[in-house]
Amino acid sequence: xxxxxxxxxxxxxxxxxxxxxxxxxxxxxxxxxxxxxxxxxxxxxxxxxxxxxxxxxxxxxxxxxxxxxxxxxxxxxxxxxxxxxxxxxxxxxxxxxxxxxxxxxxxxxxxxxxxxxxxxxxxxxxxxxxxxxxxxxxxxxxxxxxxxxxxxxxx
Amino acid sequence: xxxxxxxxxxxxxxxxxxxxxxxxxxxxxxxxxxxxxxxxxxxxxxxxxxxxxxxxxxxxxxxxxxxxxxxxxxxxxxxxxxxxxxxxxxxxxxxxxxxxxxxxxxxxxxxxxxxxxxxxxxxxxxxxxxxxxxxxxxxxxxxxxxxxxxxxxxx
Numbered sequence: 546x547x548x549x550x551x552x553x554x555x556x557x558x559x560x561x562x563x564x565x566x567x568x569x570x571x572x573x574x575x576x577x578x579x580x581x582x583x584x585x586x587x588x589x590x591x592x593x594x595x596x597x598x599x600x601x602x603x604x605x606x607x608x609x610x611x612x613x614x615x616x617x618x619x620x621x622x623x624x625x626x627x628x629x630x631x632x633x634x635x636x637x638x639x640x641x642x643x644x645x646x647x648x649x650x651x652x653x654x655x656x657x658x659x660x661x662x663x664x665x666x667x668x669x670x671x672x673x674x675x676x677x678x679x680x681x682x683x684x685x686x687x688x689x690x691x692x693x694x695x696x697x698x699x700x
Numbered sequence: 701x702x703x704x705x706x707x708x709x710x711x712x713x714x715x716x717x718x719x720x721x722x723x724x725x726x727x728x729x730x731x732x733x734x735x736x737x738x739x740x741x742x743x744x745x746x747x748x749x750x751x752x753x754x755x756x757x758x759x760x761x762x763x764x765x766x767x768x769x770x771x772x773x774x775x776x777x778x779x780x781x782x783x784x785x786x787x788x789x790x791x792x793x794x795x796x797x798x799x800x801x802x803x804x805x806x807x808x809x810x811x812x813x814x815x816x817x818x819x820x821x822x823x824x825x826x827x828x829x830x831x832x833x834x835x836x837x838x839x840x841x842x843x844x845x846x847x848x849x850x851x852x853x854x855x
Contacts, residue, residue: 548707549704549806550705550707550710556706585839650705651704668705669714670852676831680834681835684836686740
């Protein structure tokens with residue numbers, strides 16, 4: 546067996562650390578800016594947060610049972626409702642992750658019926674997409690004159 | 701032994717995929733904007749690219765021999781010189797990575813004499829920092845009216 550870079554347990558903790566930071570970025574936006582403000586005609590941060598929610602838990606469930614749920618609605622919601630959905634997803638991800646079949650991360654699956662790849666790459670794509678869009682959110686906050694939460698803090 | 705999320709070999713390939721994308725983002729900036737343009741008083745993308753160079757190869761070398769090189773100069777350079785340094789780092793990272801001692805990624809080290817953590821977290825921090833700042837670069841490009849390279853393309 547090849548050497549391990551990171552175990553599934555540590556990877557989930559790494560992801561949840563990112564999700565705690567992203568939660569603070571959502572919180573940092575004024576309610577009235579979450580779906581109205583952006584830079585360079587890009588999507589506002591509320592839309593990006595909903596995209597993250599449409600991917601994270603459905604991704605974890607999908608790699609467990611190969612059922613890909615695309616029903617999450619991206620319609621606008623209040624900040625408090627988004628945070629509630631965020632916390633709900635956090636708990637369900639933690640409950641579902643241990644059910645990932647052993648060896649699954651090295652297998653190939655087609656996520657959401659269209660993105661085929663090694664399962665570890667599919668999961669990393671979900672995390673990377675969150676980091677990428679959150680970096681975008683940092684610029685929006687700075688442009689609004691708001692100090693974003695520190696990038697290194699994941700607790 | 702615990703199950704594997706991803707092997708060291710696959711993780712390096714994942715990182716180099718990100719570095720190929722970041723290279724395209726550097727290339728997409730007009731020469732005269734690389735160190736002059738930003739949004740919200742943040743650092744220009746050239747400074748962020750130099751930060752990435754100051755971390756990536758020194759991180760890989762550090763986890764091999766616990767010698768942490770902080771000598772990389774962040775002084776302004778031309779775009780072609782940054783791309784040359786980038787390609788040089790790519791080759792040296794590929795050559796150095798196989799020398800990481802077996803089991804190292806689960807050990808604890810103090811990167812650059814100050815950031816203590818599990819080695820897998822130190823490496824992921826380097827990658828995540830690159831994704832984060834590159835996301836910032838996407839906003840700068842859009843604000844300049846330039847279409848950034850597709851996020852999903854890593855070849």
